[in-house]
Amino acid sequence: MSGPYTLIATAAAGLESLVAKEVKELGFNEVNVENGRVTYQSDALGISRSNLWLRTADRVKLLVGEFEAKTFDELYEQTKALPWESFVPENGAIPVVGKSVKSQLHSVPDCQSIVKKAIVDRMAKKHGLVGKLPENGALYRVEVALLKDRATLTIDTSGEGLHRRGYRIEQNEAPLKETLAAALVELTNWRPNDSFIDPFTGSGTIPIEAALIGQNIAPGFNREFASEEWEIVPQKLWDEALTEAEDVANYDQPLDISGYDIDHRMIEISEKNALEAGLADLINWKQMQVRDLNPATPNGYLIGNPPYGERLGDRKEVEQIYRDLGKIMNQHPSWSVYIITSYKDFEKVYGKQATKKRKLYNGYIRTDYYQYFGKRQK
Known part of the structure; x- marks a missing residue:
């Protein structure tokens, strides 16, 4: 057929x-x-x-x-x-x-x-x-x-779920699915020429997905699919699809993407995953805590999946992170900020009401995606 x-x-x-x-x-x-x-x-x-x-x-x-x-x-x-x-x-x-x-x-x-x-x-x-x-x-x-x-x-037709891109060789305890990370980027107006920061990078998934989007690289280029073995999808069709993906990829597109994390082990894991994805030279990784964040260029985008404070003992620490982030980004009004969290009082602690909110699920956790639109500088 x-x-x-x-x-x-x-x-x-x-x-x-x-x-x-x-x-x-x-x-x-x-x-x-x-x-x-x-x-x-x-x-x-x-x-x-x-x-x-x-x-x-x-x-x-x-x-x-x-x-x-x-x-x-x-x-x-x-x-x-x-x-x-x-x-x-x-x-x-x-x-x-x-x-x-x-x-x-x-x-x-x-x-x-x-x-x-x-x-x-x-x-x-x-x-x-x-x-x-x-x-x-x-x-x-x-x-x-x-x-x-x-x-x-x-x-x-897929085999393993499409979030299994094939680049994540190591991860943290509660990794963000690659498909959700890509969605967080796609739900913004970020363009490859804009600066991009993830201050809670974990195993590096959001910056890696942003880099794939920025250079128009097919997310499935690095893996196999069940239907590659099917008679109704001959090898020549897979070859054609892969050739198309190679032809439209923009490997020369410069990117200014950074991933930060307070844990140096996460930075090491992110570097390994980026290398596996073929993006080693495209993303700047650095151990840093949120209070030291200082965006150097205007009109950038910050996308983050911070700790949620689900455990009572973590709540004060998490609130302080949100508070620090709000104070810093308030000093950079041209930046757009996008944060996914299940913490109900995020806006109150961050210090500002979101321009827009969207309900999303991180696995089985019901979250909100808080979106703060920056006022672009000319």
Whole structure:
């Protein structure tokens, strides 16, 4: 089956519109935005391009079918009626995962086993096989997702989640997902010619994602994807997508990006990760505490994921960090400041009401993204 295909780019809560914007920028049409997902039409090349380029999506899934299923018989028969052989070869490995929300079929293990049986029965009949499929080929991870009795059956094209860029060889205890870090940058008006500072850099994720954006480097350039082994996405299409990514990258774009952290070990980790990403010479890393921050140029952007003070013992220390940051950045009114935190009284402690706030989730932690727009100097 050469397409067209229906693809689903999954998104963390609050990032759907950003993922949709990226999908449209890649040239895909018929884009539909729902909670947690962006659906669009694509050809086989689009599977490669989506995985290589989507910075803020979690995964890219291939839609096989959707239908209502209130009984196990309905689930089996309608799954079996789908054209699995058009996507999966007879030796494809087909693990099935699942989830169920507000549906009569609430036993996920039962749903998984029924979907698996339906696929195997269909594939065995189509290929003239008896009993089990060999399943010694490429990986086609199927997901059965039930929501309010509607079943959505997809095949995961990505393999590991898209946040696994391949450059993070070391990290701190609570690392920011690369996809969320990219989103924090994309939600600003930062341009590659503007100065950029992350004063709480941790393992360096935000500055590294900013550098990839600044030089228009595809975030998936440094990793592999499950669909690279698929027959429906031939190697020549991956080669074409990678050649395109190489052609449009702007490696000559100068960048003024700095990452600071109070912990010298984090700076060492950031340097290693930047080296792995091929960005070693593009980012300035320095051990520094917030109270010593002193931006040297006007019209810059500060983006940070500071400690949240979730533990009671850390709260006073965290409040002092917020207070110091507010006092310093108040002296640099041309700078735009963007801070993600779950700390409810951030504006009060920082000393200024945000221009704009956006609700985001850092993993399972509900946070706000506080945005302070600077008044640009001419």
